[in-house]
Amino acid sequence: MRRDTFLKSLLALGAAGGLPLAARASGLNLKMMLPANPGGGWDTTGRALGKALQDAGLAATVSYDNKGGAAGAIGLAQFVNASKGDPNALMVMGAVMLGGLITGRPPVSLDKATPIARLTSExxxxxxxxxxxxxxxxxxxxxxxxxxxxxxxxxxxxxxxxxxxxxxxxxxxxxxxxxxxxxxxxxxxxxxxxxxxxxxxxxxxxxxxxxxxxxxxxxxxxxxxxxxxxxxxxxxxxxxxxxxxxxxNWRGVYGAPGITPAQRKALTDLVVAATKSRTWTEALTKNNWTSAVLTGPAFEKFVDDEFASLRAVMVKSGMI
CATH class of the missing domain: 3.40.190.10 (Periplasmic binding protein-like II)
Structure with missing residues (x-):
């Protein structure tokens, strides 16, 4: 294939959201919602993932937005309302958010966002x-x-x-x-x-x-x-x-509402590739995290099962 034809093919793939990771990386600018104040597990996880993405050449830049409160519900609401259709937006979440949603019952639920991957367990x-x-x-x-x-x-x-x-x-x-x-x-x-x-x-x-x-x-x-x-x-x-x-206590990432199946797959592939990087492996060791990568329908089912399991534990323990 001629070089100019190859480059045109890459541009077409990029516009469709299906560009191979290595080809898309140089110009990819990701936005990471961290639905907690600085210094906690979600903050550490999100910044570790962002560093892995950049160090592996999978993203050019990663910007972070800390928005704490209500077990992540405030950050979730902002993410859902401000990132609709954005294929370059990610939000860190996990078991803590599920527990908070069960007890707080906020107006914006997790099913408004797009499941991408479970990352770690500790x-x-x-x-x-x-x-x-x-x-x-x-x-x-x-x-x-x-x-x-x-x-x-x-x-x-x-x-x-x-x-x-x-x-x-x-x-x-x-x-x-x-x-x-x-x-x-x-x-x-x-x-x-x-x-x-x-x-x-x-x-x-x-x-x-x-x-x-x-x-x-x-x-x-x-x-x-x-x-x-x-x-x-x-x-x-x-x-x-x-x-x-x-x-x-597990942690993962979700994508924005309204992204296409192709965009969701590209974002999932991007995150999975980052978890195979040396930088991410070093973060696992440093923080004593256990790798627990799970994607696709299996991750969706896991989240649904976790909602049911946590609710049962909280009822049994007299919390709700």
């Missing part, structure tokens, strides 16, 4: 401020049984996985989950500051968010919500402590 860790009078989870549980309201649980928005885990823990140790004193924050940065400042008794979030503070001794880890111990992490699971609670 587990929550419960921590104490370094100067806490408590030393172990047993001591926290003893105080919880004595006076549930005196134990302030700090974490993400209502309906977040750490909120659900706290309610599940309370139920597992014989405390009415509706009596837990949960303090919700709009992002991981705010929750971290509250824990470090001693403004809450105990805090919860994804292990990656608290890892630097655990390693520096500013936070004391008590337990992880995993089924078994995490590799290289010297923290017991709740199950090992005799508390039968296991809950994971």
């Amino acid at each position: 587990y929550n860790v419960f921590v104490l401020p370094a100067n806490s009078p408590f030393k172990t989870m047993d001591e926290v549980v003893a105080q919880l049984k004595k006076d549930p309201g005196s134990v302030k649980w700090g974490g993400g928005s209502r309906g977040s996985t750490e909120h659900i885990a706290a309610a599940m823990l309370a139920r597992a140790v014989g405390v009415d989950p509706s009596k837990i004193n949960y303090v919700a924050f709009r992002g991981g940065g705010e929750a971290t500051a509250a824990i470090l400042g001693g403004n809450v008794t105990i805090g919860g979030s994804g292990y990656s968010e608290f890892a630097p503070y655990i390693e520096s001794g500013k936070m004391r880890p008590l337990a992880i919500t995993a089924e078994t111990r995490l590799p290289g992490v010297n923290v017991p699971t709740l199950k090992q402590l005799g508390i039968d609670v296991v809950i994971g």
